[in-house]
Amino acid sequence: MRRKSSLGGILFKAVAYTVLILLAILSILPFWIMIVNSTRSTFQVQQSAFALLPSTFLQSNLDVLLGKTFDPMTGFANSMIISVGATVCTLYFSSLTAYALIAYNWKLRQPFFTLIMAVMMIPAQITIIGFYKFMYQLGMTNNFLALILPAIAAPQAVFFMRQFMVASLPMELLEAARIDGSSEFFTFNRIVMPIMKPALATQGIFTFVFNWNNLFLPLVLLTDSEKYTMPIMVSLLKGDIYKTEYGAVYLGLTLTVLPLFVIYFLLSKYIIAGVALGGVKG
């Protein structure tokens, strides 16, 4: 076998590695240029916008950036509140709903599961007009709850949690808990939730990132600049106020992307494994 892979094998490997390395450069280069340019002055960028080595103007770019409407701290705090709130809601209530589907025999169980499967694909854009008008009438625009509470009903997450429970939740354990006199609610909180940890971690990462990156709904609902999330802040960078402040725009982008890089490189192993499960989405 090994003898056969002489010339053809070497040629194949040369081609394959070349393509892989080029694609890796393609993935990294835009972010690299972004980071490098965030340390270069407007004059340097104007001379040549393409550079691979950083310069020394980080501080002055930061001063320009923060001197205008871009406020990364507020954006960061707002995005954090929304993303954490929505993630907690999705994780807890999706597990609870999945548990209802797995642990109990009730009449509407199958129709309910079919409904969850059916609405899984409906995207937010489709119902935005009704949603916005409804929130407007309730006076809930500019209210983070309008972005957090809907996360309680996350069909994709319920589906994922259910599949995990089918595979790894021993029903005997629940019977044993019942015999010991544990209430159903206590059993779920103290026995089922800890078993769900691996699934909660995987789903949690994706729900968090989805909410963090979401532009459409916050852009529609949040009009008060004090309430802007990170992606809305990013859209401000395109405005006229930063028109020729190239270094500052790159720095603003770097600041919005940085938290995600940190999350990604700390958790990439789980994220890659999670993607492979398919269907795991916000």
Added chain:
Amino acid sequence: MKRRKSFSYAKYGYIFSIPFIITFLIFSLYPTIYTAVLGFTDSKGLGNTSWKILTDDPFRNFKLVLNNESFITGLKNTAAIWMMNFIPQMLLALLLTAWFTSRRSNLKGQGFFKIVFYMPNIITAASIAVLFATLFGYPVGPVNSLLLKLGLIKEKFYFYINKDVSRGIIAFIQFWMWYGYTMLILIAGVKGINPEIFEAAEIDGASGTQTFFRITLPNLKTILLYVLITSLIGGLNIFDIPRLLVPYSGPDNATLTASVFIYNQAFSGSYFWNRAAAASMILFVIIAVCSGILFFIMRDKEAAEHRKAVKRLAKQQSSKLKAQEAK
């Protein structure tokens, strides 16, 4: 005795589903119905909450939208951008899947490449849109500088003045953000295929190419369909990148998509809630048909495959836990 017991616990099934159901009714179902109803009304204007059903011609908004050149342009652009992105994305993902799962080639550094290829997918689409707007900027932009340096162009090029180039850049960004994801899904699919089939092929002397086209591809059919439909639905809703990349959707609405059209109708200009709602419903029907096809074909197979994959994760985790406990 036993039956009575299970009967008494059944109510918890309802109790534990209540939060989901109430939230779904309030935040999903009601807005959906509301949107559908608004499509038949005269609702417009910022802050104006009163509306009435159009009695003379209930379908007026739908007719207006379907006869609206911008909306048709938007749908065409959406379809064109999706096609330009999906076909190369699928081909590259298939090629990489073949390379990474081939037993003979045994490429090194797969973990690293997977992490790097998937990375753009996790970064905020809004940031990526603004980043690429700046990268392809004119007169100051890194791509222009690089092309000048390499001598590929003689003078700076204004990318976003050209309709096809603008659409191409959006399609490229989508391709760049999603081929890693598609590749990971396909690799997981290949790993789910019974290894005995591959062994049998090897014994029978099948070449790598033969194995891929005769065994791997046919066995991936369900997953390919899943990727196709989810990508189609995502593609039909594309908003962040076309909205932020090119100001005012470029010349002749070159990069206007269906979602951007809906947004513009509802949240700018005259605040035509009714027309935006009608356009949403038209998009909804298109997506529902796509989802329906997916749901119909995948209802059994997907669940089984998913369960297998989740089981694998659970096993990995529990063995990891055991290893930790052993320490």
